Amino acid sequence: MxxxxxxxxxxxxxxxxxxxxxxxxxxxxxxxxxxxxxxxxxxxxxxxxxxxxxxxxxxxxxxxxxxxxxxxxxxxxDKVGAANAATASPGSAATTPGKPAEPSAAPVLPNVVSMPFDQAEKALKGAGVAKVSALSVYTDVPLASYHSNWGVCFQSPAAGAAPADATLHLVAPGKTCPAATGTRLHAEVTKAPTPTQEEADGTSGTGGGGSAYYKNCDAAKAAGAAPIRKGQPGYRSALDKDGDGVACDK
Incomplete structure (x- = not known):
């Protein structure tokens, strides 16, 4: 089934x-x-x-x-705090509430000694000096018309003083600075006075002779001519103080 x-x-x-x-x-x-x-x-x-x-x-x-x-x-x-400090008014110092702001330091003259004149002038004018004058540090060396590369030996007012019209004493390139301003670079040469014709000829009361001339007895002694007797070259009455006819004998 x-x-x-x-x-x-x-x-x-x-x-x-x-x-x-x-x-x-x-x-x-x-x-x-x-x-x-x-x-x-x-x-x-x-x-x-x-x-x-x-x-x-x-x-x-x-x-x-x-x-x-x-x-x-x-x-x-932190970023917000830094941003707030950066957006503070320019030139204003950060102050603590209730504490007065400290006054900013007054500008002073920088030290420009040893700088070239052009750099020193820029530095002084940047500190607020209105006028910068230049002088040669040596009295017998004239200041060149182009003196931008002359070095600064002395500055007046000195560094650290309040900004004021400044005077710089300069020295030519390759020259050294003296110990003080008002110095001569070259030694001064003293010229002996020109003797009169009578003194040169040894006549008219001078008693001298020849063409020799000595400024003083020290010069005569240095030349080995002292004492000088009347009639000898270089004798003149100005050197014979006692009038005994012998000059520079003492």
Whole structure:
């Protein structure tokens, strides 16, 4: 007799998942809103191990974001404070409330000794000097019309004084500065006075002779001519103080 085929049991019906039970939604919540994501994870049918791992990772992520946000806020506060200090009125010193601002130091003359004149002039005018005059440091050396490269030996007023019209004493390139202003570079040569015709000829009361002339007895002694007797070259009455006819005998 024919037997009917056995009836198969129907497939078990899968429970319907709501939107908040979907794996993608829960993972997004764990990253974006850790407290909500942890709560949703524990409402799923995940295994106990998966729920614990998701909870730990989400909590760590939440703490990292929380503390890093505090550091960023402190850095932002520092930037705001620096910006406020930078935007303070130019030239004004930072003051503490209730404490008067300290006055700024008055300008003073810089030290321009040893500088070329052009650089020294710029430095002095930059310090508030209206007029800078130039003089040659040696009295017997005239100041060249072009003296920008002459060096500064002395400045007046001196460095550290209040700005005022300044005078610079200069020396030519290659020359050294003297110990003080008003110095001659070359030794002064003293010319002996020209003897009169009578003194040169040794006549008319001079008693001298020849063309020799000595400025004084020291010069005659240095020349080895002293004493000079009347009638000898170089004799003149001005050198014979006692009038005994012998000059420079003492």
């Amino acid at each position: 024919y037997s009917p085929p056995a009836q198969h049991a129907p497939y078990p019906q899968q429970p319907v998942q709501r939107w908040w039970q979907r794996t993608g939604v829960i993972i997004a919540a764990l990253v974006l809103l850790p407290p909500l994501g942890i709560a949703l994870a524990w409402m799923t049918r995940w295994t106990q191990g998966k729920k614990i791992v998701a909870t730990v990772l989400s909590a760590l992520w939440f703490l990292i974001v929380l503390f890093s946000g505090g550091d960023d806020k402190a850095a932002d506060d």
